[in-house]
Amino acid sequence: MSSKLLASTFSELSTPLIADACLRAKIPLRVAPSGIRPLVQGMRVAGRVLPARHRGSVDVFLEVMKKALPGDVLVVDNEKRSDESCIGDLTVLEARESGLAGLVVRGYHRDTSELVQIGFPVFSYGSYPAGPRRLDQRLSQDLSSAQWDSFTVDHDDAVFADDDGVLFVASRTIEKVLEAAKSIWKVERRQADAIRAGKRLSEQLDFSSYLAKRDSDPSYTLRKHLRERGAAVEE
Numbered sequence: 001m002s003s004k005l006l007a008s009t010f011s012e013l014s015t016p017l018i019a020d021a022c023l024r025a026k027i028p029l030r031v032a033p034s035g036i037r038p039l040v041q042g043m044r045v046a047g048r049v050l051p052a053r054h055r056g057s058v059d060v061f062l063e064v065m066k067k068a069l070p071g072d073v074l075v076v077d078n079e080k081r082s083d084e085s086c087i088g089d090l091t092v093l094e095a096r097e098s099g100l101a102g103l104v105v106r107g108y109h110r111d112t113s114e115l116v117q118i119g120f121p122v123f124s125y126g127s128y129p130a131g132p133r134r135l136d137q138r139l140s141q142d143l144s145s146a147q148w149d150s151f152t153v154d155h156d157d158a159v160f161a162d163d164d165g166v167l168f169v170a171s172r173t174i175e176k177v178l179e180a181a182k183s184i185w186k187v188e189r190r191q192a193d194a195i196r197a198g199k200r201l202s203e204q205l206d207f208s209s210y211l212a213k214r215d216s217d218p219s220y221t222l223r224k225h226l227r228e229r230g231a232a233v234e235e
Contacts, residue, residue, distance in 0.1 A: 049075045
């Protein structure tokens with residue numbers, strides 16, 4: 001699936017829906033650790049991962065951008081270091097001019113005022129005024145993958161990011177996940193509309209019946225109750 005179609009489809013969805021869809025499809029969740037946020041509330045991005053591992057110099061970004069496809073998202077691994085920022089206004093401007101759709105940073109940014117004015121989607125763990133004061137040795141995987149604590153991502157992954165966070169999905173499962181996400185979205189919208197119309201969620205889920213069954217069988221769960229009615233989100 002092209003990054004353009006990916007972004008278009010995601011425009012009507014959210015990272016929580018993608019996460020629920022992964023559960024339904026029995027795909028392991030790969031979510032960036034909590035704390036990552038968009039530069040400005042409301043920013044969102046989806047696209048193919050363009051990975052880069054930062055070693056203290058901007059050259060890794062300039063080099064990897066030469067390999068970018070339109071709509072790619074630059075995913076920067078700076079080991080979540082809090083003692084330096086690794087991207088600023090010049091990197092973001094270069095990314096925009098290279099046809100990228102946004103940046104997701106496992107680390108910190110700077111030049112916040114300028115980045116806000118640019119308006120390009122940037123997700124990071126916060127701001128820090130000082131740039132890198134190191135120059136580490138480049139490694140063979142620096143332009144082919146990025147580390148996110150317990151998992152790695154590469155060109156064969158897609159990234160989704162919004163106000164709720166950032167998660168990654170393997171490209172081979174994208175269509176299955178997006179289809180499930182759209183199905184879940186439709187169910188939840190119907191439920192929300194029904195609540196607004198006066199039919200509370202407890203009524204829609206026949207919650208009283210669930211409580212009665214749980215009283216007679218303590219092992220009876222709400223998930224089982226919903227599954228019997230074909231309403232379990234993860235299925």
